[in-house]
Amino acid sequence: MEDSLKDLTWEKSLPDINDLSITIPQELVEPCPNIIIDEEIDPNLLSDFKKTLPYKRLIDWSKSNLSAIMSSPGFSLLKVSDYKLDNDKLKSLYYIIALGLGTLNDRYGDLFDVRDKKLDYKKEAIPVSKTNASTGFHTDSTALEYSPDIVGLLCLQPAKIGGESILANAADLYLWMKQLHPEDLDILSRPIIRDVITPGSQTDIEAIKKNRFPVFSFVNDSFKFRFMKYWIISGHNRCNLEIPMELKRALDRIDDFFKKKDNLSYYSMVRGDILFVNNNFICHNRTKYEDYDEPERKRILVRTWINQ
Template identity: 30%
Template sequence: MSRFLQEIITDENLVWNKSLENNPEKFFVKLTSKTISELKSDRKELTNLDESCFPELKNEINELKTKKILQGVGLLIIDGKSFLDFSKDEITKIYEIICNILGTLYIQNINSEKIVEIKDEGKSMTLGGRYHQTKEGGSYHTDSPHWTKVPDLVGMLCINQAKKGGISKFVSAYTIHNQLLKEQNDGLKTLYEKFHFDKRGEFKINESQTIFEPVFVFKNDKLYCRFLSNYIIAGHQIQNYPLSKLQETALQSLEEISKNKNNVLSYDLKANDMAFFDNHRILHGRTEFEDYEDENRKRYFLRTWIKFE
């Protein structure tokens, strides 16, 4: 078991709750007119995905990375209204360039995709589907918990909103940890032990169908969280290794705290909005959604996983 964080954290950039909605300046930004003008004047260069062609954008994004993500609350949302004068294809290119400025794009599946579509494919979490392939909500999680190495950042570009629902939710792992430390110390210690995570079919021949990792790790004075309840339950079923009563209680408590509306920042990402957040200290989810019948209007996001250089 890794070192155990035994103190209540009070830093407001690490520990926050629903009240953060009252201070959007801590996570929400509009790109400067200078940056937008640069993108407009050099829009032909967008196809090349060369960040060096956009020094104003690069400087602004690096500054936001430091202020909002590394030293701030861990969340950055860029207002999609900044991109009203660009086509959908151009916005997608801008998004990819911003991702490259923030770090290195991570492969997300065995198909080696670095940009993945988030849309309802008619699948279900209970039947082995991955979260981004469903219209389900409520499952607060970190991304890629079933891979040994997880990305530092998750990026999302909203192309289409749902007809109803699909509101993004964010909760601080430090807030969850604080509450568990106050109320369930033994259960919290259990979450520093290893669990089996179902790889959801993302494994090669002769490779284990699960990985074995802890939910919480505290190292270099930072808290790291890896969590997706469905994957843990399925992982232990695959390995025929039942969860202990203490493990079940600890996992249920973590999930209940993450779903407590007083702990959750809600944000309805609109067309062209971009969100980037720390995948180690922020759990995220969404509300269940209802789609339009028109295929061209269905809820559609692009997701990237980003590793810091």
């Protein structure tokens, strides 16, 4: 295995999210039209806007301001200065900035509403994004064949209580483990079964057994972390397979790293906030939340999955 982190030793490299926000310049926000009809991106409105200078300026701004940040520190928080923008305008702006970072994946639709559907991921194999539960630290996508490079989240409505975002750097985790617990690296570098939860995909036991990949890997010399503890455990359970002791110990060790507050960065998104995280090495978590009673005030984040 190529080891692009081999010369490094562990130290916390994750800055505080609050110290790193960028405000989207108003002169880029204002000319961005609404390109949404019936909650969907309208291809004609988008292609008309693509012919204009304001589109080019917004894409250039996204590329030149965000691309480097996605490599280090691996996340960016964008804010709008105009808080009166409506949902469609915010989503249009977010969508075009996301296009500046790469190609959007449409497995769940280009823009996917993360909201509580009153479902329980512990009773059925559904994404935690459809519940109000804490997600635990994870990277997005549990499918062998697909993993987004960048996960974007736009906040349209925060929760009444909770729903705080927490980030951790898995490259730090890897180096910490290598230095202090090297015995756990081997099992985490081997393919490990994950549950299959993508809607429409085959979910029989054979499909789950084939859905295996490492937690830590180096693809073309680039570090990649793919993790969600719950889907590793439920994948084994559904296949009636005992979790090996070695793996149990390594998963507990990962928990130990995530329990140390010094390794984490916390942020409560407010309306209009856009958070992009590099899904290859920044993992995210969300605390459990409680919604307001009014239907129009339920928590909504709009997710994008982007590949570079």
